[in-house]
Amino acid sequence: MQISAKLRIATIAAATTALMSTATLFGANAQETYRIGYAISKTGPGAPGAATSTTPNYEMWVKEINDAGGLKVGGKQIPIEVVEYDDRSSSEEAVRAIERLINQDKVDFILSPWGTGMNLAVAPILDRAGYAHLAGTAVTDKAPQLAKRWKNSYWLLGTGEQYAVEMAEFLKGLKEAGKINDKVAMIAVADGFGIELSKAGRKALEDRDFDLVYDKTYPLGSQDLATIVNEIKSLGADTFVAFSYPPGTLGLTEQSRVLGFNPKIFYAGVGTAFPLYKNRFGDNAQGVVSLGGASEDDPKIADYIARHVAFADREPDRWASIVNWASLQSLQQAIERAGSTDREAINAELAKGGFDTILGTYKPGDQTFWQVGQWQDGKFVGVAPTSMEGAHELVFPKPEWKAAQ
Amino acid sequence: MLSYAIFSGITLGGMYALVAMGLTLQYGVSRIMNLAYGELVIVASFIAFIFMTTLGINPIVGLLIIIPLSFALNWIIYRILLTPLVARAKNRGMLEVDSILATFGLLFIVQGVLLVWFGGNYYSYDFMNGAVNVFGAAIAANRLVALGFAIVIGLGFYLILTKTRIGTALRAVAVDPTSARLVAIDVNFASCFAFALGGAMAAVGGVLVSMFLTFSTSMGVVFTMKALIVVIMGGVGNLLGALIAGLILGVAESLVATYVDPGLTIAVTYVIFLLVLLIKPSGLFGRASS
Numbered sequence: 001m002q003i004s005a006k007l008r009i010a011t012i013a014a015a016t017t018a019l020m021s022t023a024t025l026f027g028a029n030a031q032e033t034y035r036i037g038y039a040i041s042k043t044g045p046g047a048p049g050a051a052t053s054t055t056p057n058y059e060m061w062v063k064e065i066n067d068a069g070g071l072k073v074g075g076k077q078i079p080i081e082v083v084e085y086d087d088r089s090s091s092e093e094a095v096r097a098i099e100r101l102i103n104q105d106k107v108d109f110i111l112s113p114w115g116t117g118m119n120l121a122v123a124p125i126l127d128r129a130g131y132a133h134l135a136g137t138a139v140t141d142k143a144p145q146l147a148k149r150w151k152n153s154y155w156l157l158g159t160g161e162q163y164a165v166e167m168a169e170f171l172k173g174l175k176e177a178g179k180i181n182d183k184v185a186m187i188a189v190a191d192g193f194g195i196e197l198s199k200a201g202r203k204a205l206e207d208r209d210f211d212l213v214y215d216k217t218y219p220l221g222s223q224d225l226a227t228i229v230n231e232i233k234s235l236g237a238d239t240f241v242a243f244s245y246p247p248g249t250l251g252l253t254e255q256s257r258v259l260g261f262n263p264k265i266f267y268a269g270v271g272t273a274f275p276l277y278k279n280r281f282g283d284n285a286q287g288v289v290s291l292g293g294a295s296e297d298d299p300k301i302a303d304y305i306a307r308h309v310a311f312a313d314r315e316p317d318r319w320a321s322i323v324n325w326a327s328l329q330s331l332q333q334a335i336e337r338a339g340s341t342d343r344e345a346i347n348a349e350l351a352k353g354g355f356d357t358i359l360g361t362y363k364p365g366d367q368t369f370w371q372v373g374q375w376q377d378g379k380f381v382g383v384a385p386t387s388m389e390g391a392h393e394l395v396f397p398k399p400e401w402k403a404a405q
Numbered sequence: 406m407l408s409y410a411i412f413s414g415i416t417l418g419g420m421y422a423l424v425a426m427g428l429t430l431q432y433g434v435s436r437i438m439n440l441a442y443g444e445l446v447i448v449a450s451f452i453a454f455i456f457m458t459t460l461g462i463n464p465i466v467g468l469l470i471i472i473p474l475s476f477a478l479n480w481i482i483y484r485i486l487l488t489p490l491v492a493r494a495k496n497r498g499m500l501e502v503d504s505i506l507a508t509f510g511l512l513f514i515v516q517g518v519l520l521v522w523f524g525g526n527y528y529s530y531d532f533m534n535g536a537v538n539v540f541g542a543a544i545a546a547n548r549l550v551a552l553g554f555a556i557v558i559g560l561g562f563y564l565i566l567t568k569t570r571i572g573t574a575l576r577a578v579a580v581d582p583t584s585a586r587l588v589a590i591d592v593n594f595a596s597c598f599a600f601a602l603g604g605a606m607a608a609v610g611g612v613l614v615s616m617f618l619t620f621s622t623s624m625g626v627v628f629t630m631k632a633l634i635v636v637i638m639g640g641v642g643n644l645l646g647a648l649i650a651g652l653i654l655g656v657a658e659s660l661v662a663t664y665v666d667p668g669l670t671i672a673v674t675y676v677i678f679l680l681v682l683l684i685k686p687s688g689l690f691g692r693a694s695s
Contacts, residue, residue: 048621051525218667226413227662247619258536258545
């Protein structure tokens, strides 16, 4: 009796699903809307990162386009319709959601999930189904190989090596100028990002004759890093490098201040470029160095930040958000240039590049953004590569921590 | 170095104990395995955040409002959500299973509401972050306050439970609810009271922790897990046990981070937890179950 009841429910459910997917199929064919799908971490450990760098940009992009009447495709204006799933910060869930977006919702384009691991997990599925993949928040040393293996994938934030090398090169300049000694204390979060960056950092620093006096990892999620800071303080390093994640980044900064650990170069990881950091530490953010950076003097960037504040009621972060926004601008232009919603045509346009974005003329995957940035007078400005236009002078040495209230 | 490692370990352990003591009351006396416990800790953190950033009330003063508020909220949760489960449960095991399922649902409701209001972002504010010198070790003032609260609550309620009439009644309910009824103890009231009290302690923990940790809507489960380890290690229902178990874990983590490798701090927690379970399955201060 019970079995048959369950069976009946299952049949009804299956029938409804089938009906619904036919309905969406017709919807897609009629092309009254351009359907964009994404799976993003709304809950779980990935949620704060996604809510900082990714989701507000997606939502703002869709809203701005729809407010303007939609995408201009071949003389028509097509509004965007969004299908959104929560991947609960689990890569299995992300894979399931992406397959659902492809097979059941039959969306026209899929935006990337948040985080290195997530993007690596969904990349092969997107490739197999012929969807382009603008991986907006992944840092991996495999980026060049992956871009080759999956033709339509773009690894927007590049490799860990590039950030590490750029940082080491910058430090080398300071060392040769006699401003810092050769001792570096390095810690990293024991997760994809920290492991890749510290591996690249170790090599880049040792190649440039730096002496790593401390080189350890700490567990993901840990914020109580006072014992590490206390030990590093006694080692006499002028440079402190932390490839940390946001909670650790804030914890490290706080505990360094409490312990009076004030190295000449204080480099912290993901989270430093978040507006949260400035709100939390105020004047104490001055001189802190990290990945990313924004040319706020550039009217395009300033305008983007202002629109983001108006839309999401908070500032964007100064690293991934900016690159993500440039990739969304590229996507819009690719669709409009293709003049159709045909996936192949749009993919071909994306590959051509030459889009007009907040990063200038841009092709997704270009690494034409700041690799090293620093908080200077309330702005997170770019300091390296020094060859880039608008590079700021480094504030050196990092000013003394001010006492907390 | 050693004195710093030990002292910062004690403050860390005090935080663990602080967050765990409410759960030991809820689980030990009311027999509710509250999976939404960490969520309620986070709710208090968010209230403290709002008090501090928009109303300008400092979190310690805010406790005067938050404690009665959370006591009332948990009272209501027990009366509405959990009383039917208690009434229909035939034995302790059944109540545990039912309460796990019910509070699992509650977890998602609380998390969902927080997500709608606050979004998924990280939150953090600056309060009492000045350094205080203790035996040559610089410790943030807010961590010392949290440690102080942990010790006061742990010792204070340990004394209340062992020396006062209502405390004895609560312990009687913890040991055997059926027999407690025979000596004219209002078991329903006592359970509800213990649950609400535990909830208020969770809120105190949430407020104090928010002064020095970065938190987000999805962090509740971290607190639930840590609290569960401390509660089981210290002996279910024993506040002094929770205090000491928390301190042991904190000091062990700090020593391992200083002298072995910071990457092993989580591992050492579970090694100690396993050892305690192997040697004394009912926890450091737990009675052997009958």
